Structures are given as C-alpha cells and as structure tokens.
Amino acid sequence: MSFIKNLFSNKTEVFQEAEILLEQNSPSCPITAIVEQDNRVVYFYLWGPENSNFGVKCSWVRNLKDAPDKQEKALMEKGISPMQTKQYCKFPEGQEKLEADKLSIIWLEEGDAAALLSDGEILAIIPSWAGQGDFLGYARDAKGHGDFAWELSDSNQMYDRITKAQEFWNAWDLDIDPFNSQQPLLLDAYDKAFGKQDKYYAIDGNEWPPKGLYLRQGTSKTVFATVGLSLLPMPAVEMYTDNRFETNRIELGIILDSAFTDKDIQEMGEWISGQSSLPWDNITFLGEGHTINFNPFNSTKFDYVIRTNKLNVLPQSEIEDYRHSKINLLWMVPISEKERQHVIDNGSADIIARLNQIGEHVFSLNRNEII
Template sequence: MGLFSRNNKIEKPEVVLELRSPSCPITAIVEQDNRTAYFYLFGDNEDFGVKSCWIRNLTVAPEEIEVKLMEKGVPPMLTKEFCKFPQGQETLNKDNLEIVWLEEGDGAALLENGEVLCVIPSWGGGGEFYGYARDCKGEGYFAWELSVDNEMYKRVKSAISFEKAWDDERNPFQLLQPKILDYYDEIFGKSEKYYAIDNSEWPPKGLYVYEGPEKVVFATVAVSLRSQPKIEMYFENPNEVNRIELGIILKSGLTNEQTNSVASFVSGITAIPWDYITFLAEGHTIEFQTLVSEKFKYGVLTNKLKVLPQMNVPAYGNSKTNFLWIVPVSDTEWEVMKESGSQFILDKLDNIGEEIFNLEREEVV
C-alpha cells in the first residue's frame, strides 16, 4: 500500500550510487524517491549504525517537518525555510555523481560534476547534526549549509589527492617505507628482519624487527599513511594524534616462535582503528595475546616513559606521526587502569626503568 503526501504517491526510494569504504566496514549509498534525495553511511557494526544527510528536495518544499512520514520510515523533505531551492531541483543522475571517502574512511562526500553536494564527517549523521549540504541554507533539521569557507572542501580535496597518489609511479607507501626503515636502522641498529603485515590488501604496511644482544624491537612501518577514524570527535588538535606507528621492546632471548607471535600480535593491533572505527592514543589499553607471557596479558600504549626512545618518525606529506609504544601490563595492573585511569600505573612503570621490557618483572601494584 502506497503512502500519500499532499496527493502525491511516494515512490519507493531507489539506490542511485553505492560505494564501500576502502578502510572501514561502512558503505555509502545515495538514494532518492520522487520527492527527496539522501546520502547514507551504513556501518556493519551497531556502534556506527546508519548516518544520513539530506541532499536536495526534488519537488516543492513543505512548510512543516513531515513527522508522520518520518514515523513510517519515509525520508523527509527539508522544510522551505532551510532550502536554497524551495521549488525543488532536478533528480540526481548517477553519471554525474561521485562518492569520495575522507582519508579516515569513516566519513564521505558526494560530488556532482566535481562539485561537493554534501558531506557526512565522522561527527555527523544524526542527533542535532547530520552533515553539510550545498543546497541547504542555515542549520536545517537534516543538514547544515555547506558554506564556501567550510573546512570540508579542503578535506575532500586532500582525500582526492591521496586517492590519486596511489596511481603514481611511486605511491605513498613506496615513498615512506624506505625513509622509516632507514630511520629505524639508525635508531636501533641495522635489521635484516622485515614482515609485510597487510595480507596483500590495501594499504600496504610492514613490521621492522631488530634482534639486539639485549633487546628485541618491533616497530610498524607506514601504518601512519592513514589518519585514524573518530579522532576529531575527541581531540581539539586531531592532526597531533591521528597518525600512528606502534612498537614494542622486549628483553632478548625470544624463540623464533615467540618472535613470530609478537609480530603477529602487533600486526593485528594495526588494524583495530579502521576495522572497529575507533582510534588508539596515549594511555589506551589493549589485549596482549602472545606466546611470550602468561602473566602479562594486556598492554598500555604510551610514549611518556623516560626509558622509551622518543621517536621522530618520518611522516607522509605535512602530517605528524605519533609513535606509541606497547608496554605489557598484568591483569592486576590493567584492573587498576580500568578503575583509576592509566596514569597511576604509568608513573609506577616509569620508576622501574628498563624492567618494563622484562616479562619476568614484578607487578607494580
């Protein structure tokens, strides 16, 4: 049975365009019926859910919000007061459209003939802010105006450049990888061990392993090519923390099997931000599931301990790379961190110096 609004039968929405995020488990979809067009981001996990942003009305805008239609799950038109084109605009044509994923992979823009129509950034999609739309004016119910000075234009341009760079003769990974490896060789010592940890999927990334007489160093290579999702929802200066490399230092004496186990563990951690649409930052804790220790089953991410090398890793473009060391902690230490935050345990770990690399150490609580 069809729904009726102002004597017009509402057609079932059709999918005009669809594109999967290259980084996160999210699909972008453009849909329109005979009244209105919307941009959606559908996340595979419940935490992300569905985000939506109005694109344009295709017929005369209503004076009031179409509450009854919304209750039936029908996409509402934007009201007249917020429409730059209150009489409606032409139907979207798939051939003129392009979806561009922002570099983090959890936000996207819709372009028409190269011009940005709307954007859903990481903090958009619901609540009081859905996204930005070119054809909205002011702060509408289902979109805000995409003003000419909006930062999103730069972000979209940057995302397009980043995507195109992978077609260059020397892509971003080929430019960055040798610089990072040279830096690690210089800081820790020349290493012959290097693992590709990308499972032959985009983007390429690697793991450097240096087995010294006293310590074994594991450090990721080119994880920093991608900005982490969600950062800008929590940090005022996201560019300071959105790109990371990870590392761990352990006391020498690991068997080959243990070395491979730690390498595999670090490799898995590098996928967390994009697979789970989250981020890793100072003081965060993770599970430390390896064959190396029964006692230390968690790790805290930090670069604040005096004994840890202060890293200044070569970065891609004008970015900054934040290097986070994984310091193994016990169940008890982890419980204290959960209750009281990481700083108390980090202060205690700072006091034991190089013992943090020793998986036979005493607990600090």
C-alpha cells in the first residue's frame, strides 16, 4: 500500500520507497491502520474498503530530516509523501526513525479511529472526523494547525478517549467480559417490558463480538430483540451529531402479528443477525427513520423496514445507559416500496406520523399501504 512505487532522485536527494512498519486491522470495522516510513518522513494511515465512503485518512507523524520552508507540492504530484513545513514542526531539524517493534495501535471503541503509540506514548491520532476541511489528524510533534497534522495539545480530549478505549479492549480478556456483564441486564429489561423470554439464540456465528436474540412468543404477537449490539458504539455518529452519547448505541427489535414456526424463527434470526453488523461492516450508523431491505418470508408487499421508537404502540424498555451512552432500542417496522420512496422523497417524519395513526396494524404484513 506504499504511496511510493519507485525510486526518485534529483541533484540533492534520493527518495527511498516507504517501509511499512506496522499494519493492523480494526477490531470491528473493515479498516486497516498502516504506518509508513521512508528516509524523510513518517505517516500514519487508516484505509477503508474501496466501496465505502471512508476512503483513506492519513496524518503526518514526524519528519526525519530538516523541514522544508514551503509545502512540497512537486513531490506530492509524484506520489511522494511530503514533510511537514518548518513553521508547523516542534522539531524542524528532524527526528530519529521509528522502530517497528516499539509501535502499537489503540483503536477507539467505534473502530473507525485510532491512535499510534511508540513505547506507550501517543504519537498521532486519526479521529473519525479526520479528512473534513483542512484537518487530517493530530500529531504530538506538530505545532499549530499544520497542513498534514494539527498539534496534539496536552488538553486534547482524545487522550481521555484513548485511555478509556484501552480499558474497554482490555476488559474483553477478563473472565467476566463486557458481554457477560451486559447480557443479563438487557434480558432482564426485555423480560420486564415484553414478558418473560420464551427462547434465546446466539446470532454471532461463534465470532466476536458476541450477540444474542431475545424471543417472546405471545398469543397474537411475536417479539424479537437483539442482545449485545450496544456494547460497541456505532462508527461515524459524531460526524453528524454534537452529542454522540445520545445516539451511538443501539439494539434492534421487531414485532409481528402471527405465530411463527421454528423455520420462520430461524429465518428471522438469520436476517436480524445480518442487520446487526451493518453499521460496523459499512462504517456507518443506524438511527431514527433509517430504512433497509426486509426479505424474510418473501413478502410481496412489505420488503423494507423503517427504524423508529416513536410510535405510540411500540413498547418501551428501561435499558440502563452503558459507558455513559444511552441505549436506543430501534424497532424495525415493515413498509412497502411505495412507502419507502415517500421517505426518500419527503423524509421519515410524515410516514412515521401516518404509521402512528394506524396503531397495531403496523405489526401486520397484511395491512393496507398508507401511501
């Protein structure tokens, strides 16, 4: 993944191909952290998949030679990583090379941002909002608002987030890990709100992170609700909201009229399992009014769902906050293609208001369309 494909030289300097010092995958998102070093400069990258909006994010880490007075635009056009200019360097004369065996990565809990450390000291941070405007990332050895990294001041709130993230990841190695702690609390909240569970299923395919599915089979309605999605905050949330703690953790639920066969339950469980990883697999988030495909039971009319917890008929559960974040139980209400198109054209508020008017009919796959 080196940006330098060949050796370049001029009368005064030889440009070596960059060496990859460290490469590590995010624990929850399809993002790879890479640290590259040539004979002039060190950069920290986060690479997203080609089919995502994440792209490539990068932050300068340090210069290894005397900093230039002006931005190295000619070298950038050749694909050579530029040094930070002198006015934005704490060490304009350059610093020593980094040693690969001393480097480590701490991923933030969302999995879409990370910090680079050397011997346990933070050198650079690429937060989720990096790449917006002229901000690429933070670097310990930057000064001011540089072209390729901003100064990482002692008062930067990212220090606290990184410390808490490391504590969170370390907790998964404990005998009582986060899932073991939260699973009984979530199930208890569901039991109190919807009735004692009839069945519980693991829907994680024996892969991390662990996830389960609560099932309550009533005489006229069947309730499904996920258990464990809220352990990981969703990526990208803070790019769109001022208070990520209000919307970054979710569980998903669906209520339908009818009794289900074991085959129906398995099919529904498989579909919900697939939706449960959508935010992290796609480096995005799910929120109020969002829609996705709905394919269980081969319904000929209702082949989408809208996520909401704003319908009066929907039950509310008292789920306690987790790591200072509210846990939002988003109910997936089936809607038709025509109704979804109305959401796309007009936003979700009108559809949700119309669904609210039909009361318990929202649980039926045989209801009339409201558009």
